[in-house]
Every structure is written in C-alpha cells, then in structure tokens.
Amino acid sequence: MLLIIEQLLNGLQLGITLFLMSAGLTLVFGIMQIINLAHGSFYMIGAYVAATVAAYTGSFFLAMIAGVTAAAATGCIVEMLVLRHLYKREHLDQVLATFGLIMFFNELVRIVWGRQPLFMNVPDGLTASIELLPGLPYPTYRLAVIGIGFLVAVFLWLMFTKTRIGMQIRAGSTNREMVGALGVNINLLYTLVFGLGTLLAGLAGVMAGPILAVEPGMGESILILTFVVIVIGGIGSIRGAVAGALLVGMVDTLGRAFLPSILRTVLSTATADSVAASLSSMAIYILMAAILVWKPRGLFPAHG
Amino acid sequence: MADTLLKVSRLHKSFGAVMATNNLSLDITRGHIHALIGPNGAGKTTLVNQLSGDMQADSGTIHFLSRDITRLKSYRRAQMGIARSFQITHIFENLTVAENMGLAICAGLGHNFKFWRHWRNTAAIKSELPIALERVDLIHRAELTARHLSHGEKRQLEVGMALVGKPELLILDEPMAGLGPGGTVELAKLIKKQKGRVTILLVEHDMDVVFSLADRVTVLVYGENIATGSPEEIRNNPVVRKAYLGEGG
Amino acid sequence: MNRKQITLWCGAIILILLPPFALQTGSPYLLSLGSRILIYALAAVSLDLLLGYGAMISLGHAAFVGVGAYTVGILHFHSSAAEPVLTWPFLFTGSDNGLLVLPLAALTAAFAALIIGALCLRTIGMHFIMITLAFAQMLYYFFISLEKYGGDDGLSLAARNSLPGLDLGQGSHFYYLCLAALFLFLFFAHKLVNSRFGLIIRGAGNNDRRIKGLGIHSYRYKLTTFVIAGGSAGLAGALLANQTEFVSPGLMHWTLSGELMVMVLLGGLGTLFGPVLGAAVFLLLEETLAMYTEHWMIYMGPFLVLTVIFAKHGLFGFLSGDKEKNG
Numbered sequence: 001m002l003l004i005i006e007q008l009l010n011g012l013q014l015g016i017t018l019f020l021m022s023a024g025l026t027l028v029f030g031i032m033q034i035i036n037l038a039h040g041s042f043y044m045i046g047a048y049v050a051a052t053v054a055a056y057t058g059s060f061f062l063a064m065i066a067g068v069t070a071a072a073a074t075g076c077i078v079e080m081l082v083l084r085h086l087y088k089r090e091h092l093d094q095v096l097a098t099f100g101l102i103m104f105f106n107e108l109v110r111i112v113w114g115r116q117p118l119f120m121n122v123p124d125g126l127t128a129s130i131e132l133l134p135g136l137p138y139p140t141y142r143l144a145v146i147g148i149g150f151l152v153a154v155f156l157w158l159m160f161t162k163t164r165i166g167m168q169i170r171a172g173s174t175n176r177e178m179v180g181a182l183g184v185n186i187n188l189l190y191t192l193v194f195g196l197g198t199l200l201a202g203l204a205g206v207m208a209g210p211i212l213a214v215e216p217g218m219g220e221s222i223l224i225l226t227f228v229v230i231v232i233g234g235i236g237s238i239r240g241a242v243a244g245a246l247l248v249g250m251v252d253t254l255g256r257a258f259l260p261s262i263l264r265t266v267l268s269t270a271t272a273d274s275v276a277a278s279l280s281s282m283a284i285y286i287l288m289a290a291i292l293v294w295k296p297r298g299l300f301p302a303h304g
Numbered sequence: 305m306a307d308t309l310l311k312v313s314r315l316h317k318s319f320g321a322v323m324a325t326n327n328l329s330l331d332i333t334r335g336h337i338h339a340l341i342g343p344n345g346a347g348k349t350t351l352v353n354q355l356s357g358d359m360q361a362d363s364g365t366i367h368f369l370s371r372d373i374t375r376l377k378s379y380r381r382a383q384m385g386i387a388r389s390f391q392i393t394h395i396f397e398n399l400t401v402a403e404n405m406g407l408a409i410c411a412g413l414g415h416n417f418k419f420w421r422h423w424r425n426t427a428a429i430k431s432e433l434p435i436a437l438e439r440v441d442l443i444h445r446a447e448l449t450a451r452h453l454s455h456g457e458k459r460q461l462e463v464g465m466a467l468v469g470k471p472e473l474l475i476l477d478e479p480m481a482g483l484g485p486g487g488t489v490e491l492a493k494l495i496k497k498q499k500g501r502v503t504i505l506l507v508e509h510d511m512d513v514v515f516s517l518a519d520r521v522t523v524l525v526y527g528e529n530i531a532t533g534s535p536e537e538i539r540n541n542p543v544v545r546k547a548y549l550g551e552g553g
Numbered sequence: 554m555n556r557k558q559i560t561l562w563c564g565a566i567i568l569i570l571l572p573p574f575a576l577q578t579g580s581p582y583l584l585s586l587g588s589r590i591l592i593y594a595l596a597a598v599s600l601d602l603l604l605g606y607g608a609m610i611s612l613g614h615a616a617f618v619g620v621g622a623y624t625v626g627i628l629h630f631h632s633s634a635a636e637p638v639l640t641w642p643f644l645f646t647g648s649d650n651g652l653l654v655l656p657l658a659a660l661t662a663a664f665a666a667l668i669i670g671a672l673c674l675r676t677i678g679m680h681f682i683m684i685t686l687a688f689a690q691m692l693y694y695f696f697i698s699l700e701k702y703g704g705d706d707g708l709s710l711a712a713r714n715s716l717p718g719l720d721l722g723q724g725s726h727f728y729y730l731c732l733a734a735l736f737l738f739l740f741f742a743h744k745l746v747n748s749r750f751g752l753i754i755r756g757a758g759n760n761d762r763r764i765k766g767l768g769i770h771s772y773r774y775k776l777t778t779f780v781i782a783g784g785s786a787g788l789a790g791a792l793l794a795n796q797t798e799f800v801s802p803g804l805m806h807w808t809l810s811g812e813l814m815v816m817v818l819l820g821g822l823g824t825l826f827g828p829v830l831g832a833a834v835f836l837l838l839e840e841t842l843a844m845y846t847e848h849w850m851i852y853m854g855p856f857l858v859l860t861v862i863f864a865k866h867g868l869f870g871f872l873s874g875d876k877e878k879n880g
Contacts, residue, residue: 097861099811104854224690227683278698285691296675382768396759407756411767416749423749
C-alpha cells in the first residue's frame with residue numbers, strides 16, 4: 001500500500017514535469033500552427049545553465065532564475081531569427097528546420113560542457129525526506145517539484161481565464177483569425193507565447209536537474225513523451241495537457257513499478273521480467289494508440 | 305412524384321442560437337436547373353453542405369433517388385451520384401489539368417490499385433479524358449499545372465471534374481463568384497450546355513444568370529424557404545420582392 | 554535528351570563505374586562509403602514516396618529500417634546459436650540465406666508499417682508527425698528491452714548473408730547488390746507514381762479533402778503507400794545490417810528518421826531521383842566535416858535551417874532545371 005502511494009507520487013512528479021513541457025508546446029502548436037521539435041532543447045538549456053550556476057554559486061534559487069531566463073531568452077531569439085520565417089511554410093519545412101536547431105543545440109552543449117553528464121545537487125534544505133505517513137518517507141525535493149508544478153498550473157489557469165493577454169492567447173489557439181481581428185500585435189504575441197513556452201520548458205529542465213543526469217540529448221527523450229501527452233490531450237488544449245501529462249506520468253511510472261510483480265504471478269520470474277520490461281517501456285505508446293482509436297483528435301480537442 | 309430527384313423535408317440546422325436552416329422543405333425535379341437564391345447569410349452554403357454530406361443536419365430528412373441519405377457520409381453520396389463544386393475553387397493545384405481530370409475519371413472506376421501501367425493507358429481514361437477536357441474547353445491546357453490556370457479556367461476545370469462521373473445531381477455553389485464578365489458568360493454557356501443531361505442545383509448571386517438559366521427558383525431567407533416557383537413567378541412574387549429583390553433594386 | 558535525362562544518365566554511370574575506379578585507385582574505403590550511400594538512398598527514396606507524393610510527414614521512418622536490420626540480426630543470432638526462432642505454432646529456424654532473409658526483412662517491416670500506419674493514418678497534420686515519431690520511439694525502446702538480442706548494445710553479425718553466385722563479403726559484390734536494389738526500387742517507384750494508384754496518392758497529397766469529395770476512400774491508398782515505403786525501408790535496413798555487420802536500437806533512433814528527411818529535402822521533394830543525390834551529399838558532407846571536427850553537427854544544424862529557409866527545390870531541381878515537383 002505504502003509502495004503504491006510512493007509510486008503514485010512519483011507518477012505525479014513525472015506528470016508535473018511533462019505538464020510544464022507540454023503546456024508551452026501545445027500553445028505553440030495551437031496558436032502558431034507550427035511544429036517545433038526543438039522544444040526539448042530549451043529544457044536542456046535550462047538544466048545546463050542551472051547546473052552550472054548552482055555549481056558556481058551554490059544557490060539553487062539563483063540557478064533556477066538563471067536557467068529559466070536562459071531558456072526563455074534563447075526561445076525568444078530563436079523565434080525571431082528562425083521560426084518567424086516558417087509560420088506560413090508547410091509542416092515539413094518546420095520539422096526540418098527545428099531538427100537542425102536540435103543538432104545545433106546538442107552539439108553546442110557538447111562543445112561548452114563536454115560529453116560527460118553533469119550532476120546537480122539537491123538544494124540545501126530540501127535534501128531530507130518527510131515522513132508523509134508512518135513508514136512512508138518521501139524526498140522533500142520531489143514534493144517541492146510537485147508543489148511548484150501545481151503553482152504553475154494554477155497560475156496558467158488564472159492567466160488564461162482572468163487576464164486579457166491570456167484570453168487573447170486562448171482565443172488564438174482556437175481561432176487564429178480572431179486574434180488578428182481583435183487588433184493584437186501578432187508578432188509580439190507570438191514571441192511572448194513562444195517565450196512563455198520555452199520558459200516553462202526551462203523550468204522543467206531546472207527542476208529535473210537534481211533528479212536526472214544533465215546530458216546532451218536529454219531534451220529529446222522528454223520531447224517524445226511530451227508529444228505523446230499532446231497527442232493524448234489534443235493540440236492546443238491546456239486542459240488536455242494536464243490530463244495527458246498526468247495519465248502518461250502515472251501509466252509510465254506505475255507500469256515500470258508494478259508490471260514485473262503482477263506478471264510474476266502468472267509467468268516464471270525470468271519470462272515475467274523480460275516481458276514486463278518490454279511491456280512497461282511500451283505502455284504509454286499502447287495507451288496512446290488506444291486513445292487514438294477511440295478519439296483521433298485527442299481527449300480535449302481545441303475547436304477549429 | 306416519380307420525377308423528384310431530391311426531396312428535402314423539414315430540415316433543421318442550428319449553430320448555437322442561430323437557425324441556419326429552418327424547417328426547410330424542397331423538391332428538385334430531374335432534369336431541371338434549380339436555382340437557390342437568397343441574401344448573404346441566408347444559409348445557402350449550409351444547406352448545400354447538408355445536401356452533399358459535408359455537414360450533418362440536426363433533424364429532418366433528405367431523400368435522393370427515393371433513398372434516405374440524411375445520415376450518409378459525403379463520399380457515399382458522391383458514389384450515389386451527387387457531385388458538388390465549392391465556393392472556393394477546389395482542384396489539385398500541383399497536378400496538371402489532365403491529371404485533375406484523370407483523377408475524376410479514376411473515381412468512377414471502382415478501385416484503383418493499379419500499380420504498374422501509366423494511368424493514361426487505362427482504356428477508360430484513354431477514351432474519356434479527351435471528351436471530358438473538350439466538354440469544358442480545356443483540351444489545349446491539358447499539360448499545364450492547374451495552379452497556373454486563370455480563375456475562370458479553374459472553375460471550368462472544377463465543373464468539368466464534377467461532370468465526369470455522370471452525376472445525377474450537380475451542386476454548383478456560387479460558380480460565378482470572383483469571375484470577370486467574360487468568365488461568367490463562358491461558364492454560363494457551359495452550364496447551359498448541360499441542361500437536360502444532368503440535374504443542377506445552382507447557388508448564385510448573379511440574378512441575370514439565375515433568370516436566364518433556371519427552370520425553378522427557390523428563395524431562402526434566414527434558413528427558410530419563402531418561395532419556390534418558375535423564374536417568372538419568383539420575379540412577380542410580392543413576398544420575394546419585399547424580402548429580397550426589393551432590397552437590391 | 555533533355556537536361557534531366559543527362560543528369561540521370563551521368564548519375565547512373567558514376568554509380569556503376571565506382572567499383573572499378575575504387576579498385577584502380579586502391580581505396581576500398583570508397584566502396585564501403587558508396588554502399589552506405591546506396592543503402593541510405595534506398596531508404597530516402599522510400600521516404601520520398603510518403604513525403605513528396607502522399608504528403609504524409611512521417612518522422613518515424615527509421616523504425617522500419619531498424620525492423621529490417623533486426624530481422625537479419627535475429628535470424629543470424631538463431632542460426633549461429635542453432636536455436637529455432639519459433640517452435641510453435643510451426644518450427645522456424647534462424648538463417649543466413651539472403652534469398653530468404655532479405656525478402657523476409659522487407660515483409661516484416663511492411664507488416665510493422667501496416668499496423669503503425671493503420672493507426673497513424675487516422676490522424677492528419679501535426680498529429681500524424683508526432684504519432685509516427687512516438688511509435689518509432691516505442692519500437693526503439695522495445696528493442697532496447699530485448700536483453701536476449703543485446704538490448705542497448707545490439708547484436709554483431711559474424712558474417713554477411715549468403716547469396717548464390719555472389720560473395721557479399723567482397724566489397725564490390727555487395728556494392729552491386731545494393732545498386733541493383735536501388736535501381737529496381739527506383740524503377741518500381743517511378744512506375745508507381747505514374748500509375749493510377751500513384752495519381753490518387755499524388756492527389757491525396759495535394760488536396761486530401763478533394764479526393765474524398767470525388768468519392769475516393771484515400772485511407773486505403775495512403776496505407777498501401779505507407780506499407781510499400783515501410784517494406785522498402787526494411788530492405789534498406791537489412792542491407793545496412795549486412796554492411797556494418799552490426800545491428801542496434803540506434804538504427805531506429807529518431808535522429809536517423811530526421812536525417813532521412815533531410816536527404817529527401819536536400820535532394821528534392823517528390824522527385825524520386827533527388828533523394829539519391831540528397832543521400833550522397835548528406836553522407837559526403839558528414840564525412841568531410843567529420844574529418845575536420847568532431848563537432849560537425851554544429852555546422853550541419855544551421856546549414857539545414859538555412860537550406861529550409863532559402864532553397865526550395867532541392868539539388869536535383871537545381872541540376873535538372875526542373876522546378877515543378879511531382880513531374
């Protein structure tokens with residue numbers, strides 16, 4: 001029972017990271033109608049800059065500010081230099097150009113920081129564990145990640161429902177012509193949305209730093225999970241991003257944790273372990289396929 | 305009536321609070337050119353979309369050849385003999401004129417899982433292609449990529465493609481929109497040529513065109529059929545004059 | 554003879570004469586590089602059927618290359634371990650016989666493409682791009698989880714497949730096998746895109762809604778194309794496994810899918826012959842840049858971005874003076 005709760009929390013924590021990634025990306029897809037493969041690069045930049053600043057200053061707070069700022073700033077520059085030329089192009093062009101960006105950023109990171117992974121310390125004060133229930137200690141840092149994720153989700157929700165810019169963005173993700181008709185400066189709005197998306201990706205990267213190894217190519221593994229989330233949730237939908245992220249986080253974590261023991265009840269240990277290994281690594285894709293058969297446009301398709 | 309090709313009964317369609325089609329009934333007689341007119345926003349395109357199957361009605365029925373087609377998908381309706389042209393020209397811009405027409409012919413050939421022989425060397429295409437191109441005066445443009453055609457020629461091509469399958473009913477949604485006077489005359493001639501061979505539902509703004517071509521005219525206002533009759537009757541109908549013709553002068 | 558035909562003949566002659574040239578100049582390395590170009594060209598041409606003709610932007614094409622390669626690897630593994638692949642429902646043993654293994658590799662990949670394609674083609678646009686990528690990644694993780702076949706590290710082949718009358722261990726024999734496969738596939742694909750089937754695929758790629766409006770159920774045609782492309786990518790994968798005598802999940806990694814896409818675009822989308830040129834240029838560029846710096850991607854990345862923004866018709870369009878795609 002305690003193990004289940006612990007794994008549920010782990011699933012939640014992965015789900016939160018995925019939400020930060022997919023919330024920004026789904027907006028970029030929905031509003032700008034542009035497919036951006038390089039979203040994971042901003043996650044990586046956030047993590048690298050944060051790890052470096054943390055190593056120099058020892059302050060996680062400064063590291064976080066630096067990482068998030070670096071990701072958002074790079075995002076805005078990339079939007080203005082490259083993506084702006086691609087809005088009216090076909091998806092194929094966008095795929096190739098952003099693929100080129102990934103190559104560039106991965107290699108840049110290798111040149112600046114080398115091929116060896118960096119490790120980032122858990123911030124002071126969050127290194128301990130909290131005993132949530134008797135017999136269930138849980139790392140404070142992971143709880144903090146979950147908490148920050150929730151705060152961001154609430155912040156986004158408030159922004160989209162209560163503020164003018166949020167409503168403009170939301171209107172844009174369901175009806176592009178309307179944004180123009182409202183007399184909004186599209187160029188500025190696009191840069192802002194892209195900056196916001198990359199900021200969130202950078203935040204996800206910073207927070208993943210102490211949990212995962214910071215290494216080149218780390219952006220791509222998370223990117224593909226993010227795609228799965230968006231496909232499940234529906235392009236352009238924040239609600240879909242929440243639902244998809246939690247679903248993927250849970251299924252992936254619980255599958256890895258419990259499939260071996262479940263399968264051992266019916267199969268021999270060796271077979272069960274190898275089947276479970278294959279099955280749990282494919283679980284979220286099977287989930288995606290199932291949802292696709294049921295709802296080809298995702299759980300919460302944005303209209304239009 | 306044995307001669308009724310399409311029978312629409314009590315059709316409803318609303319978008320939120322807006323009634324786009326309101327209790328609409330309509331009979332189209334085989335062989336007629338039946339015009340559908342009405343002010344902007346009268347729900348003409350919405351009606352056409354429901355007839356072609358691109359949109360589903362909320363309630364009511366559509367019978368075609370005495371069969372209920374209300375819930376059929378658009379491609380099934382196309383197979384039954386309903387062809388349509390769109391308000392915005394809908395052709396294969398990157399293919400040549402001949403290839404466009406070839407595709408329309410292919411659509412009538414059952415399956416097309418023929419991987420080897422050049423598409424032009426199929427017997428049916430070989431015999432039909434020149435006729436189909438000739439029908440809409442495009443034979444001299446056959447090898448041009450469709451994107452390079454003039455606006456009027458694109459329309460001609462589109463109508464030509466719709467005619468290839470020998471449809472029972474051809475729906476033309478504002479075919480004259482955006483054409484210059486020359487193009488309008490050309491296309492009207494072309495439509496007139498088809499009179500009697502195919503039943504046509506013509507959605508059109510240009511009153512000269514409507515009154516010169518149509519056998520029957522239906523006037524749509526706010527999604528409602530306010531009058532149907534011969535061009536003469538419609539011209540003299542006081543309700544229509546007030547609701548529609550009066551406005552435009 | 555027009556400019557396009559001259560370009561094609563020159564290309565064919567260079568490819569045919571490469572082995573004697575390599576022999577004369579005593580550079581066997583040229584042969585292996587040549588074989589690699591031919592194999593990637595085969596995969597790129599098959600991808601061009603999807604991208605350039607059907608407008609199906611698959612970002613998971615490497616998955617089928619990987620499935621083809623693993624078919625060779627796994628059959629070899631069982632053949633050398635003298636352990637049958639299957640004992641039930643029928644006995645199926647490993648093999649190194651190219652006459653069996655190569656077609657089987659293509660068929661297995663085609664089967665994988667059938668299942669993945671059937672699901673992916675329910676969607677369009679961005680969804681399709683993301684889903685093809687996701688399913689390819691699923692296969693990638695699946696093969697990583699197969700401890701028996703080396704997991705992450707992959708499988709080594711002790712020798713290349715055998716074919717009657719050929720010694721694939723010899724560079725030139727293997728090169729000509731790859732060349733024959735490429736030429737045959739190009740011929741087939743050329744026939745295909747100009748057939749009635751091809752006309753429908755090109756129509757669907759240009760305006761899928763209009764195809765449906767004509768009463769043509771484009772899904773089946775697209776799926777068939779997806780299966781043909783997947784199968785031929787599988788054949789390329791099988792040849793690649795033979796060439797490197799090694800298979801690993803890395804073959805399915807999405808960077809390879811991306812690189813294949815780059816080759817297609819570089820050579821010319823929807824030109825069939827262009828991707829061959831694209832593969833050659835990409836691999837040569839990679840080799841050359843790698844000679845000067847291990848960080849060749851730092852140049853390749855921006856090069857790609859600039860190519861996309863500024864070059865619209867690919868290299869083949871430039872050489873052949875042919876600006877219309879789908880010609």
